[in-house]
Every structure is written in C-alpha cells, then in structure tokens.
Amino acid sequence: MSFWATVMHRERDARDWVFVAFVALALAVAGFTGVQRTRYGRAMATLAVCAANADTPCAGRALEEARAIDRDNVRTRIGQAQLRVLLGDPGAAEQALVEVFATESFPVVRKVGTQPLQIDADRIAALDPAVRSELLLVDGDIAAAQAQPDRARSRWTEAALLVDDSLVRPRRERLAHDVAESGARTSAMLRQLRDDFESFFLASESGQLESAQLGARDLRERLKGLSSETARQKLGLAIDASQRAAVVARQRKAEGEPGEAPQPPAPDEQRRNVNAQRYYESRFSDYQRKSARCRDLSATVSTVMTQARTLLDEGLRAAGAVPGQVAPAPSP
Numbered sequence: 652m653s654f655w656a657t658v659m660h661r662e663r664d665a666r667d668w669v670f671v672a673f674v675a676l677a678l679a680v681a682g683f684t685g686v687q688r689t690r691y692g693r694a695m696a697t698l699a700v701c702a703a704n705a706d707t708p709c710a711g712r713a714l715e716e717a718r719a720i721d722r723d724n725v726r727t728r729i730g731q732a733q734l735r736v737l738l739g740d741p742g743a744a745e746q747a748l749v750e751v752f753a754t755e756s757f758p759v760v761r762k763v764g765t766q767p768l769q770i771d772a773d774r775i776a777a778l779d780p781a782v783r784s785e786l787l788l789v790d791g792d793i794a795a796a797q798a799q800p801d802r803a804r805s806r807w808t809e810a811a812l813l814v815d816d817s818l819v820r821p822r823r824e825r826l827a828h829d830v831a832e833s834g835a836r837t838s839a840m841l842r843q844l845r846d847d848f849e850s851f852f853l854a855s856e857s858g859q860l861e862s863a864q865l866g867a868r869d870l871r872e873r874l875k876g877l878s879s880e881t882a883r884q885k886l887g888l889a890i891d892a893s894q895r896a897a898v899v900a901r902q903r904k905a906e907g908e909p910g911e912a913p914q915p916p917a918p919d920e921q922r923r924n925v926n927a928q929r930y931y932e933s934r935f936s937d938y939q940r941k942s943a944r945c946r947d948l949s950a951t952v953s954t955v956m957t958q959a960r961t962l963l964d965e966g967l968r969a970a971g972a973v974p975g976q977v978a979p980a981p982s983p
Contacts, residue, residue, distance in 0.1 A: 691720045695781075698730050702788070703818045705825060707737040725751060725782055733789045741796040744789065752786070759786075767794065767802060784813035788822075795826050798833075841971050844873065848889065848963050855893040856956055858900035867894055877970050885966030892959035896952045903948035909941040 694717040701709035714730045721727055732747035745768055752760035759778065761769045768790055775783055791806030803826055811819045851866035867890050874883050913934040916927035924930075 687720055691717060691724070694720065695726055695730065695785075698733070699785070699788075699814070699818055702733050702737065702792070703821045705737060705821075707734070710734055710737055726785060729782065729785045729789060733785070733792065736789060736792045736796055739796070741793040744793050748786070748789065767797075767799065780813050784810045788814070788818065791822065795822070795829070800826055800830055837971055841967055844970075845963070845967060847873070848886075851890075852893055852956060852959060855897035855959075856900055856952060858897060858902075858904040860897055860901050863894060863897040879969045882966045882970035885962050885969060889959045889962035889966060892955050892962065896955040896959065899948055899955070900952050903945060903952065906941070906944065906948070909938055909945055912938055 694713050698710055698713035698717065701707075701713055710730075711734060714727070714734050717724070717727050717730060728747065728751045732744040732751070735741070735744040735747060745762060748760050748768060749762045752758070753762070759771050759774045761771075763769065770786070770790065775786065778786070787806045787810035791803045791810065794800075794803035794806060804823070807819050807822055847866070847870060851863060851870060854862035854866055870890055871887070874886055877883050877886070913931060915931050915935075916924070920927050
C-alpha cells in the first residue's frame with residue numbers, strides 16, 4: 652500500500668471513530684433526557700394525586716423532586732402555587748400564578764384588585780393540556796380556600812374534561828363537607844346572634860338604659876366579625892334604633908303610668924263642695940294629657956322597635972348568605 656493510501660485510510664478510520672463517538676454521545680444524552688423526562692412526569696403525577704388528597708407533606712416532596720429536575724418548567728411553577736394553597740396561603744398562590752401567566756409569553760391570567768383571578772378562555776385553550784388542567788385545578792383550590800364554592804366547582808368541572816376523575820372527586824367531596832360544616836356553624840352562630848339581639852331589644856323596650864348600653868357595645872364588637880358589609884350596616888342600624896327606643900322607654904318609665912281615670916263627684920259632694928266639679932275637671936284633664944303622652948311614647952317605642960326587628964331580619968339574612976360569615980359568640 653502506498654504512503655498516500657495509508658494516510659487516507661487512517662483519516663477515514665479516524666472520521667468513523669469520531670462519528671461513532673458522536674452517535675454514542677447523542678444516544679447517551681437522549682437516554683438521560685428521556686430518563687429525566689420520565690422522572691419529571693412521575694413527580695408531577697405524584698404531586699397531582701397529593702394535591703387532590705390535600706396531603707401537604709406528600710405534595711412538598713413531589714414538588715422538590717420536580718424542581719430538582721426542571722425548576723423553570725411552567726408546570727413546576729404551577730406546582731409551587733398549588734403547594735402554597737395547601738399551606739393555607741391562597742393569596743400567595745394567586746400571585747405565583749400571575750407571575751407565571753401574566754407575562755407577554757403567557758398572557759392568560761390577570762388579577763384586578765381584590766377580584767378573583769381572571770383566566771382568558773381563548774388563551775388557556777391554546778395551552779398544553781397538562782398545563783391547562785393543572786392551572787384549572789389550582790385555581791379551583793384557591794377559590795375553595797377563599798370560600799367561593801361556585802367558582803371552585805366551575806374550575807374543577809373544566810379540569811375534569813382533561814384529567815382522571817380521581818383528581819377531581821376528592822376535591823368536590825372535601826368542598827361539600829366543608830360547606831355543610833360551615834353552614835351548620837353559621838346557622839348556630841346566627842341563632843346565638845339573634846338571641847343576643849332579642850335580649851338587647853327587651854332591655855331597650857323596658858327602658859333599662861345601662862343594660863341596653865352594655866348590649867349595644869357587645870353587639871357592635873360582634874359585628875366586626877361579619878364580612879358582609881350589608882349585614883354590618885343593617886345590624887348597626889338595628890342597634891341604633893333600639894338605643895333610641897331605650898331612651899324613649901326610659902322617659903315613659905320616669906313619667907309613670909296615668910293610672911285609673913278620676914271619677915266625677917257625686918251630687919251630694921257637689922252640693923257640699925262648690926269646687927268639686929272644677930277639681931275633677933282639672934284632674935281629668937291631667938289624666939287625659941298623661942294618657943296621651945304615655946300612648947305617644949309607647950307608640951314611638953313600638954314603631955322604632957318594629958324597625959329594629961326588621962333591620963335585624965334583613966341583616967341576619969345578609970350575614971347568612973355566605974357560609975362562615977359570623978364571628979363566634981363571646982365566652983360567658
């Protein structure tokens with residue numbers, strides 16, 4: 652073999668080895684990437700199951716595994732929002748979703764003031780199904796944590812079209828239990844609040860100013876536990892009305908009842924006392940005036956207390972419109 656033929660043969664062998672090494676490296680990288688992708692998928696699937704069952708430690712471990720593999724993945728960042736909900740901080744979860752999706756790359760989610768997250772229906776439809784389902788599930792969880800059951804059910808219903816029922820059913824069952832339990836607590840609290848108002852009203856109607864003032868102070872403090880502004884306004888007006896009635900009732904009590912109407916003098920008495928008739932007429936006039944005054948004061952108390960009880964009914968209806976809106980009664 653000539654010198655040049657030997658050189659060319661060796662160069663061809665070298666190129667073959669380089670190609671083989673490149674292919675081997677590519678296969679190794681592809682294999683590693685495939686393994687990592689599989690591990691990541693398993694971690695996210697575990698996180699989904701843990702979140703559905705509200706298992707916070709389990710979800711935390713799964714999220715840490717996903718972060719170790721691909722911390723910048725959109726699904727990982729949604730998982731971070733999911734964990735924040737499980738830790739009891741739905742506000743931070745909302746902020747996390749906004750940071751992921753409110754950018755120019757993902758203009759899907761918006762947060763305006765204190766309103767719930769707004770998700771663009773057209774843009775979310777363009778997302779990868781896994782991303783879309785996880786976003787819907789976590790937003791439903793945020794709504795449930797913020798006592799917005801209708802919104803939570805709506806989000807989970809959308810997600811149910813993309814995921815297995817095992818990821819949605821536990822959430823619905825948990826929400827139904829929480830709503831029922833909250834409703835029972837609210838009903839008990841509303842009954843206690845009504846009883847306290849009735850005791851306050853009775854003290855006001857009987858003119859017991861000191862007791863009425865103490866009751867008003869306690870009830871006003873209780874109103875701070877109501878998230879319904881309408882309920883606070885209505886019940887605050889009921890307290891005002893009852894206190895006005897207490898002042899009038901106290902005045903009626905101080906002036907006293909008119910008693911029995913005076914009887915006209917007998918004929919014999921009139922003959923013996925020329926002033927008997929005039930004295931009777933004066934007394935009868937005072938009686939009529941006092942009776943009229945007592946009726947007016949009583950009518951005022953009755954009218955104002957009717958208004959107070961109407962406001963009480965309206966306020967309690969507003970307070971009971973959303974579960975869990977009433978503060979517990981203070982311990983005796």
